[in-house]
Amino acid sequence: MGDDFDLIVVGAGMAGCAAAIRAARGGANVLLLERGAEAGVKNLSGGILWGHDLDEILPNWWEEMPVERHIVRKRFGVLTPDDAVSFDFQDHRWARAPYVAHSVLRVRTDAWLAKKAEEAGATVVTGVPVERLHWEGSRAHGVVQGGETMTAPATILCDGANSRLALGTPIRPAPRLSRxxxxxxxxxxxxxxxxxxxxxxxxxxxxxxxxxxxxxxxxxxxxxxxxxxxxxxxxxxxxxxxxxxxxxxxxxxxxxxxxxxxxxxxxxxxxxxxxxxxxxxxxSSGWASRPAAFAGDGWMVAGDAAGFVFSNGVVIQGMNYALRTGLLAAETALEAKAASRSGPGALAGYVARLESSHVLPDFRDFADMDRVKWNPEFYGRYPRFAAEFFHGMMTESGRPKEPLRRTLRRAQRAAGLSTRALLQEGWDLLRYF
Ligand SMILES: Cc1cc2nc3c(=O)[nH]c(=O)nc-3n(C[C@H](O)[C@H](O)[C@H](O)COP(=O)(O)OP(=O)(O)OC[C@H]3O[C@@H](n4cnc5c(N)ncnc54)[C@H](O)[C@@H]3O)c2cc1C
Missing domain, CATH: 3.30.9.90 (D-Amino Acid Oxidase; Chain A, domain 2)
Known part of the structure; x- marks a missing residue:
């Protein structure tokens, strides 16, 4: 007996909607399942959307998508309990179409994307919390929900950071995420x-x-x-x-x-x-939170479910990777369908696509970033050092002016930072920015 669908996508966030649009437009019979009463109601981003990855499926998307504002200025800084040191950046190129970044509220954008998936021909069902993948031995053959099994030769997990469908399975053998x-x-x-x-x-x-x-x-x-x-x-x-x-x-x-x-x-x-x-x-915290594999027999993992969130302490970018990996997974499913390929290895093209796109190179190149950025000193001594240094440099004290190196030393002493630590950790940081 044939399968119910060519492709099942779990989760109507950025990854799931992009996958469903791409696959449905490519002629696949797609089922997109979302646990929220509507797409977007369960989702949360800061959120700045770097939307290039939408261009190829929804050209000029920003004209119709319910985005909030196109970003023209950014400010980055450090806070101490009382002070702030920051850097302000304004880019005239960001101020004209095609805008590079928009602030978004997911409850609006995801509902709009799910509608686009429906228009593309996907069956979108909301209010459906998928219970688990349907395993036949080591093959995932669709999903189970409410005692019912829906089958497809390929399922894409786009169910976000705490992917319950993956935990405790060959996708993520551990029963819970590492804190x-x-x-x-x-x-x-x-x-x-x-x-x-x-x-x-x-x-x-x-x-x-x-x-x-x-x-x-x-x-x-x-x-x-x-x-x-x-x-x-x-x-x-x-x-x-x-x-x-x-x-x-x-x-x-x-x-x-x-x-x-x-x-x-x-x-x-x-x-x-x-x-x-x-x-x-x-x-998800980038490379360290990746699953055991990105694809296997009958399944692929995209977006946050696969740990694709790039965050270096200054920017957090997850929506763009979710869109891109959703698209790549959909293309893989279409390719397998066109070649009537199934079984182990049929979806291996997904990993090759992640590899030849910027996705895996980005995460691999910056794999060590977590070790660097999660250094308690960057949240304690360094902000203090910056605040003390600028205080010294900017304040007219009524006393003779001092050379900059003395101000630097004074700030170092106040923050308890040795020159060695400053050089070593400064170098570590520079390598990752
Ligand atoms: C506070 C915060 C700020 C952030 N800021 C930014 C930012 O500024 N820029 C940026 O690019 N990224 C940001 N991110 C990261 C970004 O939100 C994620 O990377 C992005 O949402 C990932 O999209 P996704 O489609 O993979 O997963 P999600 O958006 O999490 O979508 C998963 C979907 O799956 C559904 N689902 C889950 N389980 C099931 C199930 N069993 N059955 C059916 N449906 C299910 C969920 O309801 C949800 O709709 C931020 C995240 C947070 C939390």
Whole structure:
């Protein structure tokens, strides 16, 4: 008997929708299953979408997709409990079409993408939490939900960071994610009238501002970064924490979020804004969180489920990799269908595609980044050092001016940083930026 579908895609996030659109347009009979009542309601990103990967399936997507603002300025900085040192970047090339980055709210974008999948011919069913893959020996042959089995020669897992369908299976043999390869993302959305927002962030109508901070507001040993992004008439503010660094420290994530928001550099941005929404979600931590394999007999893994989130402490990019890997998995399924290939090895082309695209090279080249970026000193001593140094350099003290190297030494002493550590860790950082 034939299969119910050519391809089953689990999860209607960025990866799943891209896969379903591409495969349905290629002539496959696609089933896209989403556990949320609608696509997007369970999803959370900061979120800045670098959307190039949509160009090939939805040209000029930004004209129709419900995006918030196109980003024209970025600010990156470090916070100490009281001070802030930051760098502001404005790029005129970002200000015109094709815009490179947009702030987005996933509840809007994902619903729109799922509709595009439906228009392409995919069967999209929401409110369906898939229970498990249907295993026939070592072959995954569709999915099981509500006691019913739906079969397909290929299934793509696009079910996000905490992929329950993969845990405890040959895809991810461990029963749970490693806390050292997982991050916790929290986000709140605040309403702020568009005109006030534009004045406050120095942007024009439709233009957006994004800022990312090394959160030196956290207790010793806890590591993480914060963000603040402008939407149409709301602000997204959030904190991303290294899960492993929180264990055994008796800290509550919401207290850390409050402390971040109360920092003068952040509080001044939120003045008069009204909280309308909040949420939290786990984030895969790049290469360290990859599964045992990206493809096997009857299955492929894309997006966060495969650990494809690039985060170096300054930027977090997951949506673009989710889109790209969803597309590559769909192309592999189409190729196998065209060649009537099934069985072990039929979907091996996915790994070859990940390899020949920028995806695997990016993650492999930066594989060591986690070791470098998750160094407690970057969230404690270094922000302090930066703040002390700029304080010394910028403050007129009424005393004779001192040479810069003395200011540097003074900042080093205040932060407790040896020259050796500064050179070694500075070099480590430079290699990864
Ligand atoms: C706080 C925060 C800030 C972030 N900021 C950014 C940013 O600025 N830029 C950026 O590019 N990335 C950002 N990311 C990362 C980005 O959100 C992810 O990389 C991206 O969402 C991955 O897309 P995905 O489709 O793989 O997974 P998801 O978006 O997680 O989608 C998975 C989908 O699968 C569904 N699902 C799960 N299990 C099942 C099941 N059993 N049955 C059916 N459906 C299921 C879910 O409901 C969901 O719709 C951020 C993440 C967080 C948490």
């Amino acid at each position: 050292d390869a997982t991050e916790l993302g929290m986000k709140e959305v605040y309403r702020l009238e568009a005109g006030v927002l534009e004045d406050r962030f120095g942007v024009g109508p439709g233009e957006g501002h994004a800022e990312e901070w090394v959160a030196g507001t956290l207790p010793p040993g806890v590591m993480g970064g914060g963000f603040l992004y402008t939407n149409r008439d709301t602000l997204s503010v959030g904190l991303i924490l290294h899960l492993g660094s929180m264990f055994g420290k008796n800290v509550q994530s919401h207290d850390l979020m409050e402390k971040f928001k109360l920092h003068p550099a952040i509080a001044s941005r939120l003045r008069g804004a009204e909280l309308v929404e909040y949420g939290a979600k786990l984030i």
